[in-house]
Amino acid sequence: xxxxxxxxxxxxxxxxxxxxxxxxxxxxxxxxxxxxxxxxxxxxxxxxxxxxxxxxxxxxxxxxxxxxxxxxxxxxxxxxxxxxxxxxxxxxxxxxxxxxxxxxxxxxxxxxxxxxxxxxxxxxxxxxxxxxxxxxxxxxxxxxxxxxxxxxxxxxxxxxxxxxxxxxxxxxxxxxxxxxxxxxxxxxxxxxxxxxxxxxxxxxxxxxxxxxxxxxxxxxxxxxxxxxxxxxxxxxxxxxxxxxxxxxxxxxxxxxxxxxxxxxxxxxxxxxxxxxxxxxxxxxxxxxxxxxxxxxxxxxxxxxxxxxxxxxxxxxxxxxxxxxxxxxxxxxxxxxxxxxxxxxxxxxxxxxxxxxxxxxxxxxxxxxxxxxxxxxxxxxxxxxxxxxxxxxxxxxxxxxxxxxxxxxxxxxxxxxxxxxxxxxxxxxxxxxxxxxxxxxxxxxxxxxxxxxxxxxxxxxxxxxxxxxxxxxxxxxxxxxxxxxxxxxxxxxxxxxxxxxxxxxxxxxxxxxxxxxxxxxxxxxxxxxxxxxxxxxxxxxxxxxxxxxxxxxxxxxxxxxxxxxxxxxxxxxxxxxxxxxxxxxxxxxxxxxxxxxxxxxxxxxxxxxxxxxxxxxxxxxxxxxxxxxxxxx
Amino acid sequence: xxxxxxxxxxxxxxxxxxxxxxxxxxxxxxxxxxxxxxxxxxxxxxxxxxxxxxxxxxxxxxxxxxxxxxxxxxxxxxxxxxxxxxxxxxxxxxxxxxxxxxxxxxxxxxxxxxxxxxxxxxxxxxxxxxxxxxxxxxxxxxxxxxxxxxxxxxxxxxxxxxxxxxxxxxxxxxxxxxxxxxxxxxxxxxxxxxxxxxxxxxxxxxxxxxxxxxxxxxxxxxxxxxxxxxxx
Ligand SMILES: Cc1cc2nc3c(=O)[nH]c(=O)nc-3n(C[C@H](O)[C@H](O)[C@H](O)COP(=O)(O)O)c2cc1C
Ligand code: SF4
Ligand code: SF4
Ligand code: FES
Ligand code: FES
Numbered sequence: 001x002x003x004x005x006x007x008x009x010x011x012x013x014x015x016x017x018x019x020x021x022x023x024x025x026x027x028x029x030x031x032x033x034x035x036x037x038x039x040x041x042x043x044x045x046x047x048x049x050x051x052x053x054x055x056x057x058x059x060x061x062x063x064x065x066x067x068x069x070x071x072x073x074x075x076x077x078x079x080x081x082x083x084x085x086x087x088x089x090x091x092x093x094x095x096x097x098x099x100x101x102x103x104x105x106x107x108x109x110x111x112x113x114x115x116x117x118x119x120x121x122x123x124x125x126x127x128x129x130x131x132x133x134x135x136x137x138x139x140x141x142x143x144x145x146x147x148x149x150x151x152x153x154x155x156x157x158x159x160x161x162x163x164x165x166x167x168x169x170x171x172x173x174x175x176x177x178x179x180x181x182x183x184x185x186x187x188x189x190x191x192x193x194x195x196x197x198x199x200x201x202x203x204x205x206x207x208x209x210x211x212x213x214x215x216x217x218x219x220x221x222x223x224x225x226x227x228x229x230x231x232x233x234x235x236x237x238x239x240x241x242x243x244x245x246x247x248x249x250x251x252x253x254x255x256x257x258x259x260x261x262x263x264x265x266x267x268x269x270x271x272x273x274x275x276x277x278x279x280x281x282x283x284x285x286x287x288x289x290x291x292x293x294x295x296x297x298x299x300x301x302x303x304x305x306x307x308x309x310x311x312x313x314x315x316x317x318x319x320x321x322x323x324x325x326x327x328x329x330x331x332x333x334x335x336x337x338x339x340x341x342x343x344x345x346x347x348x349x350x351x352x353x354x355x356x357x358x359x360x361x362x363x364x365x366x367x368x369x370x371x372x373x374x375x376x377x378x379x380x381x382x383x384x385x386x387x388x389x390x391x392x393x394x395x396x397x398x399x400x401x402x403x404x405x406x407x408x409x410x411x412x413x414x415x416x417x418x419x420x421x422x423x424x425x426x427x428x429x430x431x432x433x434x435x436x437x438x439x440x441x442x443x444x445x446x447x448x449x450x451x452x453x454x455x456x457x458x459x460x461x462x463x464x465x466x467x468x469x470x471x472x473x474x475x476x477x478x479x480x481x482x483x484x485x486x487x488x489x490x491x492x493x494x495x496x497x498x499x500x501x502x503x504x505x506x507x508x509x510x511x512x513x514x515x516x517x518x519x520x521x522x523x524x525x526x527x528x529x530x531x532x533x534x535x536x537x538x539x540x541x542x543x544x545x546x547x548x549x550x551x552x553x554x555x556x557x558x559x560x561x562x563x564x565x566x567x568x569x570x571x572x573x574x575x576x577x578x579x580x581x582x583x584x585x586x587x588x589x590x591x592x593x594x595x596x597x598x599x600x601x602x603x604x605x606x607x608x609x610x611x612x613x614x615x616x617x618x619x620x621x622x623x624x625x626x627x628x629x630x631x632x
Numbered sequence: 633x634x635x636x637x638x639x640x641x642x643x644x645x646x647x648x649x650x651x652x653x654x655x656x657x658x659x660x661x662x663x664x665x666x667x668x669x670x671x672x673x674x675x676x677x678x679x680x681x682x683x684x685x686x687x688x689x690x691x692x693x694x695x696x697x698x699x700x701x702x703x704x705x706x707x708x709x710x711x712x713x714x715x716x717x718x719x720x721x722x723x724x725x726x727x728x729x730x731x732x733x734x735x736x737x738x739x740x741x742x743x744x745x746x747x748x749x750x751x752x753x754x755x756x757x758x759x760x761x762x763x764x765x766x767x768x769x770x771x772x773x774x775x776x777x778x779x780x781x782x783x784x785x786x787x788x789x790x791x792x793x794x795x796x797x798x799x800x801x802x803x804x805x806x807x808x809x810x811x812x813x814x815x816x817x818x819x820x821x822x823x824x825x826x827x828x829x830x831x832x833x834x835x836x837x838x839x840x841x842x843x844x845x846x847x848x849x850x851x852x853x854x855x856x857x858x859x860x861x862x863x864x
Contacts, residue, residue, distance in 0.1 A: 045812055048812075049812065058794035058797070058810050059810050059811070059812065060784075060794050060795075060796065060797025060799075060808055060809070060810045061794070061797060063797065063799050063808055064797045064798055064799045064808065066799075067799030067800045067801070067808075068799070068800070068801045069801075070801075359801065376798070376801075381674070381676045381691075381694040383696075518802065518803070519802065520802070521801075521802040521803070522801060522802065523779070523800065523801050523802040523803065523804070523805030524677050524805075525676075525677050525678075525679050526677070526678050526679050526680075526717050526720055526721060526778075527679055527717060527720070529724075529779075529802060529803055529805065530720035530721070530723070530724045530803070531720065532802070532803075533724075533757070533802075533803045534720070534754055537755065557716075560713075561713055561716050561717075564682070564689040564713060565679045565682055565689060565713055565717065566679075567676065567677070567679070567691075600755075601755055602755070
């Protein structure tokens, strides 16, 4: 039997162990919940009782946090919790049929827990395996490259209650699929080299004292190692790789110059939330060159005078955690983290990893910080910005994984070297996560300025209809635009490059993305919370054949509202996929405009479907004929 | 230090640290709002108070005033957008005003009148939300909750109790109370709490007070919300 019916004392014991390891610190709430769940399979009320006692926080706070994250369960979800990745690429790779197969195999209804409480099967947003889909998570561990045979084997393992740790390791193998490497992925990097180079930028020994003081107190000291390193980052023209493209040197400088309150320290945060559907390059960077990323964070700490670092790793990448912690431990042993790093007195910096729990919005930097503080992942009111008031109100730099990796190379090789790569406005290289209709999906690293057409040729795409660049919140590029280039001056990207050939229905692509935004809206602000649901309903209405030209106007109006009134970027971009595809693939919509005049979304026959299901009827007499084309 | 900005062409003085809405209401200018309350830290979630500052949309309850700002509020564009937000709030919950004890005292209703909202426009979501009648003195009708978090802030910051909190995410965001049973009766809530007074809509209602003041003679029946002072 599972742990579902664990006694209160056993649960309390688990909670005690976890909470004490987190120093009874309520700001570690999310990590505590995640680990308690790993032991108990869910968060039973007795666990909340105990957490309330030990952490001294109200129940509303614990339940509020638990209720925000998709992967934290306050109701039993079984000993085996299976979630199918439901990105559009997973759909194209047949995830729906596989999910049905598994459900049939296990006698469980989609989204529900089996009657014996053993297993639940549901779906989740893109798990970051688009290059090797369809993917799934079992108890938050990633499995990729599913096939019908694998599904049957998994059903067998679950039925026989084989513990996850005893499943064949091959199931959990995730490929890097690096197809084109450039300066980052080719770097023959020796851990510590960038830090030594940064230290060497100290003009003279005489300045060393003031530099180390600058690290310790976070006081910029004008010239010397930290300032010289910052100058190199600026000279390199490095811009953020997480999507917004903010100039990294300016961000670091703002944090370095932010006044420190008593007892405060500066913080470096690596954003490894990588939630944008179709993006998986941070996963590969962390798997293949974690030292480069950690070293980039340490270089940032050196430059701005930070002493504490975090990696916010998305819950879907839980499987990377142990390896990453081992790398961190090794770096500590090598004196590349910890106290007096590289023998520099006062150079103290360490990194801890926090794991997310299924919330795309936590990639937004202020929501990420809230989540790091153990709260609901709601974006903050800005200003103030994280560089002055971030983690626990302290000056904080948040950068993407790839940004830190690039920063390490810049510290090593200098800003001029870096600025010479790419284009005038976009220095360096960019990792693209290529997936969808092509022969060779995977990671492609190019100097900025590469054309869409070139990437398509390199990855073996043919008969391409469209490319979604930078995921649902990015832009949808049609054939006429394939000579446009990747770069801040033309098509900026966080890295996703999802290819659709002529056989794909671009309306369904957009509908999948709209469902994603609706599911991931944090619910804080009215326009995004309600607007993404309205948009989803409109797209479903079109899908069911009740659409009319009137609905175009309605979508346009919603877009206006979400762009102007939303609290964060999620709401601002939620309509992009629809507007782009309406503009560029109108026939996909027109095909669905069965109605000339306004038609209500309500369809009596569809509304009766739950009654049909309950009564087990599906005969002709159980259906109503309506004027417009609803599908039985 | 005192400075000024302009709001729809009118000069508004402010002191350092004041938000746009604080300065505006001190100067007697009304900006529609639902989650803002002068006694509490701003939340910035309903977005009704959105204005344009130097051409950019921003919530006036969270944006600090700055000297020389050019702020637009009563424009057709902004009021159209605000009206759409009230429509969204109406369809998201279950609001049957004629049978609601709060009708006439309700800020959502009064704001909708103020903005000339004639219909809900969107299809109703008709969510399934239970009522909590467990408490001897107070009824919670979650059907009308607009998630403004005023009760959360009042209970936490004034009453020192944390009776209310928000849970869930996205369209499933909902109010919870501080009890293992999930029932208000099992919390330390009392009618004397500040949190019992702040709900702008008809969620937190005193029992056995139904229609003590007849509809037609209530607060916003006498004067529109734009001319009514803040206390509720
Ligand atoms: C809804 C939303 C989700 C985001 N997700 C991510 C993410 O997964 N990874 C990331 O690096 N940045 C993400 N961002 C951007 C971050 O807010 C932030 O700009 C970025 O981490 C800064 O790092 P950079 O300057 O190195 O790009 C997201 C932004 C929004 C609005
Ligand atoms: S709370 Fe206000 S808006 Fe809601 S039903 Fe009652 S009167 Fe109507
Ligand atoms: S109950 Fe009232 S005060 Fe509390 S969040 Fe809901 S609408 Fe706001
Ligand atoms: S709910 Fe997150 S931006 Fe509005
Ligand atoms: S009143 Fe400003 S956002 Fe609600």
